Amino acid sequence: MTMLRYVIRRLVLAAVVLVLLSVAVFAATEVLPGDAGDVVAGVDASPEERARVRAELGLDRPAVMRYLDWASGAVRGDLGTGFVGRRAVADVVADRLPNSLLLAALALVVAVPIAVALGLAAGMRAGRPLDRWISGVTQAMVGIPEFVTAGLLLAVFAVWWPVLPQVSLVPLGASPLHAPEILVLPVLTLSVVGLAAATRLIRASAADISATPYVESARLNGVYGLRLAVRHVLPGAWGPAVQALALTTAGLVGGTVVVENVFGYPGIGRELQLAVAGRDIPMVQGIALSLCAVTLVTLLIGDVIARLIDPRGAA
């Protein structure tokens, strides 16, 4: 299969998955209690007013019709309008998603080099004390919830020894990068989780490669250490490692929800939580769908790069 055909096949598959997820998201939000009409009409609205608002919003039409409308809009980049504030959902996503991606990207920049180094060191000496230490510690770290890490960092660096801001207030009209100090704690929190997960995945693939006759023979020929890692293990481990990193990145998307909530960082995860709390259904649907799309695209990119590096790899 040529690369182009592979990419097209994967794109089609991702699109199918996204459609399935859109149905799931739409169905899940349909079960929200109460009625969207109440949110728009206001708490003390009369039944007639409610009915009018419901009609105006098209809530009196069958769910299938509403889904088709929503889905066809989404294809055109129109995710509808939020109930609260009547703002276009797509605008909110465009506004906040980059901030979240920035957090995730910075966390990767911090975590990946360390994860590659640790993962190789452990994987190439699978079963030895160093590996067991690294594996044990990273496995322990994977299980620690983000909010615990965030809470501890916050308590230490913003409360007991206040050297970093407690709130990630982004300067008005500027990128979060203009105030690097607000990024330190959120990025650190995400890095811890990402680092642990990525190290484990890279270790696994490094261990597999190290066990191949190719690497064994290099070892027998007196190739050790960094040279062995860079020349012999890394090229083989790269493909699975990239896929692993894509998986980690997808995991970070979830982690940002918690981190943004703890630090008050203006990202898409915080918006999602606000939308859920305010029962802003179009907003929940649009953000959920966008996050699913981001995850799918990340995984897709990971797979494509992995295949570019190692064309024999599994599809």
Add this chain to the structure above:
Amino acid sequence: MAETDTARSPREHTGAGRRRSPTTVLTAGGLLFVFATALIGPWVAPHAPTEQVGMPFEAPDGTHLLGTDVLGRDVLSRVLHGGRVIVVSSVCATIATSLIGIVVGLWAGLGDGRFREAVVRAVDVLAAVPALLLMLVLAAGYPASDTAVVAAVALTTLPFSVRVVRAAARRLAGRGYIEAALARGDGTLHLLRYDVLPNLAGPLAADAGIRLVAGVHLTATAGFLGLGRGAPEANWGRMVQENLPGAKLTTAPFLAPTVLLVVFAVSAGVLADRLAESWGSDA
């Protein structure tokens, strides 16, 4: 760490002697401690978790060993009450995931066909959903429901279980056990009971361990985000959130649940790692 073994490829662990290494003992002890605190705690707590016993955020003293919380409730009592929901939810989610994972994984792994393939693909779709996303949406639909939290955890960890079981079943099928048994004329149930499950026990246990870690992670986060059964129920996750603002006044109310969650996550994680290693699964 008492390590004497020589270099081996990760696929060849026998695992036998390692079970009793100090780390394993330590982490098993940690896990036991957390389970005991969570499950027995409610019976030995000196106060009700909702009873107000003093002013908010009093430092630990002789009467209140861990101080008082944001509402002047006894932190020790709340710690003793607050683990059950997390332990029970994560264990329930793990059991649910494992059971469904075994059924679907075996069914898909021990046979072929387009339909089985399609089902596996459909379950795989769930893997593309960030777990917290599903949890938030479900929790919004069923506010204050622990069941919704368990369901969200089980659903998002399911695809991984199915993959692991299916892969293990495939390996097994490739070894000819099954054909041999079928040739003997054994029934399907008999086959499962005596040939399939015993051979899968290791990977299944290892997988369950990893799901449990994910379950702890997610249920505690649900508590922190205020999903699941709401306050005033004690919940370690929520206690972290409730008592963080008072960390400046007194640290114990914030640190106590934090430490327990860390111990839980770390010991479950390390034990799961050991299990996975012993049984040669890297899932």
Add this chain to the structure above:
Amino acid sequence: MSQSIERRRFLRATAGGAVAVAAGSAFLVGCSDDGGAADPAAAPAGPKRRGGTLRAAFVGGGAAETLDHFRGPTPMDFVRARAWHGALGNLDPAAPDGVRYGVLEGIDVSDDLGTYTLRVRPGVRFTDGSPVTARDVLYSLAGPAKSSPLPVYKMPAANFDFDRARAEGDLTVVLPTRKPIADGRLILCQGTFLVVKDGTTEYSTRTPTCGPFKLTRFDPGQGAAFVRNDDYYGLALGGGPYLDGLELRSIPAGDARAGALTGGQVDFAHDLPPVTARTLEADGRVVLTPTASPYLVGLSFRMNMAVKPFDDPRVREAFKLAVDREGMVKTVLFGRGTVGNDLPSIGFADYARDIPQRAYDPDRARQLLREAGAEGMEVTLTTGPETPGMVEAATLYVEDLKKVGVRAALRELPAGQLFADFPAYTRLPLAASFHVPVPALSSYQVTTAGGAPGALGWNRPDVDALVGQARGERNPLRAQEAGAAAQLAMWRDGNTVLPVFKPYMNAASRNVAGVADDLFEQFPGFAQASLQ
């Protein structure tokens, strides 16, 4: 204090042309220890310094925040609008009419209490240079308010008949009332009614406005930046704004607002949780500035009279006697609160001050429950973190109820959920609520009278009639009597347990002064604030 002198001069200038109607005095607050007293430590002596940019943190929404204050429910939405738009006027117990006029120069009331004549202050201009006219005022009161989901904007239409309202010339609005009312000034000048240009439907930084500040930047969910409006009418009258700039930041979590203040990220933090406020007490760099009476929020529990056994007045009385009000003030509010008497609107002129304070009497409560056959009844109290202290108060109340033998349980909903499904809220047997500071009688008519859904089964035409009588009465004494009789009935038979009032616990850096001088201090507009 030179500040208060300055303020009084400002008042005289604004209230000068107003004709004092006898009824107005009925609504004055007896004691006037508000204003300067609210922030004694924060106000350094000497004249206000001009210049500087003040940064303040409020609870805001997310990226869906809107500049349209008719649709924005958060404190941030309203405070932003207060800085941006001119207000008709604000409640001021110390002023002759009970209000300090703003964009209006005065309000005349006809002898039959049937017609209000609003006189627009001459020379007030929008930022595009056009004058503020009677048509703009009329539009601001009646136009977008019609489709607003916020109850407060329904207030004018509930009291005035806008179909018959008209603008006479450029500076006069004639408003006929639906029923004769004496307290119309207090409704129109609550501080909530802001003036936008006739026909405004979309809001952006280019929208012409007439407030103390000009909006330069708006990042939904993050904040808004302003510069002083040098054309603001208040400057010519000798008042503020003194600040060059204002930056409002949205920080939903209470302890995070406090953290931003102590970390120097903002200069003013709004509505802090009581326990967070306590952590600030030790911090020498900041000053706590709790709002003073009448700007207090009542925390309450509503019994649903449509649900047994709350149809029994003995059960309702027992639930009122069961609450340890002093204890609640002490533990929930760290002493920074006032005991409530099961009636909202404490500190306002129409609040019935002479009704005796209900005691804490768990024995009598138990006895009443026994008599009503409701011993050991089960009930779930539903609450949510809608305002700081609300969940804490509910937690304590459940414990109090357990002490009188009620098998009470608490259900806490996540933030924003309690009132989200209002029909479901009205079916709850026992639900937490809170009462923003508004005068007692006019708000009763809008929210409670006629068996409104929000009244949770309270439907008493006799009390409704007393309230109507009080509001339509020109003789202040008789108005007071009727109002007190209505509130006595609510105190005795009503379905609200209102044990405590809490201030908005604001805090500011030491150099911030004059925030309260702008009135309506629960939602500060910063028009009179300065950085010393």
